[in-house]
Amino acid sequence: MKTASKQQKLTFYERLATALVNDIERERNVEESEEIDEIELFPADDDDCDVDYVPNEDDASDIENEVIIEPNDLVDSDEEFTESETQNLCTSTSEECFYGKDGTKWEKNEPNTGVRIRQHNVMRFRSGPKERNSVPIEVFKKFFTPDIAFIIITETNRYGKDSIQKWNASNPGRKKKVWKDVTESELDAFIGILLAAGVSHNNTQKSEVLWRTDGLPIFRAAMSHKRFLLLTRYIRFDDGRTRPFRLQSDKAAPIRDIWNYMNENLAKNYSPYENITIDEQLFPYRGKTKFTQYIPSKPAKYGIKIWWACDSKTKYPLQGKLYTGRQEGNERETNQGENVMLQLAKSYSNSGRTIIADNFFTTLEGAKRLTKIGLAFVVTIRSNKRCIPEEMRKHPSRPVLSSRFGFNDNLVSICSYVPKKK
Known part of the structure; x- marks a missing residue:
């Protein structure tokens, strides 16, 4: 298309x-009937608006100091390694491995599994509008x-x-x-x-x-x-009589039903191509909501933040997740980016598609979980993550245009590249 x-x-x-x-x-x-023309715009009860609400500054997901992380070729799950092959997968000498601060081990050389490699990113679905x-x-x-x-x-x-x-x-x-x-x-x-x-x-x-x-x-x-x-x-867009109860567990209650229907319709009418991009959007809006965000790095600065899964080829929005902030009384969410990426990607499990995302969404564990549900991925990851080896980080001694590679658990490969200075 x-x-x-x-x-x-x-x-x-x-x-x-x-x-x-x-x-x-x-x-x-x-013409419009007289009875309608006589209706004036007068204030009504709008107790759902929080007039004292002040948006908080939110962490922007700007890409900085990144390395690229990709899946290795997946191995057929029904084929087992022999003892000698297992030993070949991982060596104990530091000369052949990189180590992250948390002990994560990265092989310098791609493992020779000795088994048939399964093609993990072959599409077997019709793509485009249904x-x-x-x-x-x-x-x-x-x-x-x-x-x-x-x-x-x-x-x-x-x-x-x-x-x-x-x-x-x-x-x-x-x-x-x-x-x-x-x-x-x-x-x-x-x-x-x-x-x-x-x-x-x-x-x-x-x-x-x-x-x-x-x-x-x-x-x-x-x-x-x-x-x-x-x-x-x-x-x-909702029943105001039940809204106060629903707001206790969902700040987006006034539009939640409409939003869910729209997500269902977006998914129902389109099948994505092989690559799916996950990223955030700040929809410009300065109205009074309980989840208006302030992100100074964005052009609009104020708005409603939405995490989207989109078809990389056609830019079609496949699924959107509203960010409403922490619900009152709930604990702070950990690994938020990873959780969002997995939630948006799970609809395409075992489809052979590739997930593309930036460093906000990426953790090593999240990347492995994508592989285990039958999805390939090409993502960036912040170089200050503890799983990243020191050798992969920015260093003056590394020559321009040089690359370094690492391989972990025969599931994930990593590439660190030194670009030309702008």
């Missing part, structure tokens, strides 16, 4: 935004499924009605307001507006600008500006 050009992507999203808006435009045979489709709205509906739409429509209408009823009860002398239910076509139009704003590079403009008569007609065709503001204020 060829990666689409930038112009092709713009055309796709422009067509998608138009298709999403078309349904609601056909339904609008008359179904070919070029119609934008149909592609969109593969991911934004009726399950997701049902949650958003149901909870938005519930929250809107409850808020209107509370306002009417507290303002008995004023004209009663009425909530008009959001429909599926109106939700599509709302999303179409957001997409159109992004495609036209107007997503940072004030919304009033988009509805001006000299602006793009798609915004005015979709819905009135007042209705758009109303939906923006009241849109919800």
Whole structure:
């Protein structure tokens, strides 16, 4: 599957935004009803927002002083070594081995196992989209499924009605307001507006600008500006009645169900090629959440951190894991990067694929565990790890462009390379 050009992507999203808006435009045979125009944007109870929350600085996973670690060729598990072959795998002389500070032993020479080598990274699966489709709205509906739409429509209408009823009860002398239910076509139009704003590079403009008569007609065709503001204020993605209980164990409870559905749909509609990249993304966001992160090394600095497993060839997002920080009352997580990598990789066990990751995710034990579940890997590892031999670290005496190799347990190989100075 060829990666689409930038112009092709713009055309796709422009067509998608138009298709999403078309349904609601056909339904609008008359102007917005007066009862809707009278609904004002008034504050509602939002006790789920932590107004005193200040993001903490988070460790960035910048690559620095690294060595590359790779899997050795895997040996068939049903073949055993003879005693003499076992002795050949590991020698006791320091001249033939490197040692890490923790005693980890690295052979200088690749072990001669004397057995048949199994090819561990041969793909036997069809890769790419599960179904070919070029119609934008149909592609969109593969991911934004009726399950997701049902949650958003149901909870938005519930929250809107409850808020209107509370306002009417507290303002008995004023004209009663009425909530008009959001429909599926109106939700599509709302999303179409957001997409159109992004495609036209107007997503940072004030919304009033988009509805001006000299602006793009798609915004005015979709819905009135007042209705758009109303939906923006009241849109919800979970049942607010049970949220306080769920927040006790999950800071991302307000979006967790939607997020899980999206992950399922991403995996269901695509089979990755041979290489899978695992890395982090800081999605720019300065809103009030309980898990907004501050990472000064990132361009956006503030945002929501997501760990992604992506197809290295097409950049397709296969699975995402939200980072919500430590839950109150829980102990600090150890080997966080390793745990994340294994969680994101386990869906592809015994598939012959290769995991690619940077030093934040890498430990020697984690690399071995990937090998044992039938995955190859090419990762970097910080040179200050205790398992890394001193000979593999940066040293002035090492010539430029030189390389050193080490082999551990016939599972992992390591390469330390001295690049040219920039």
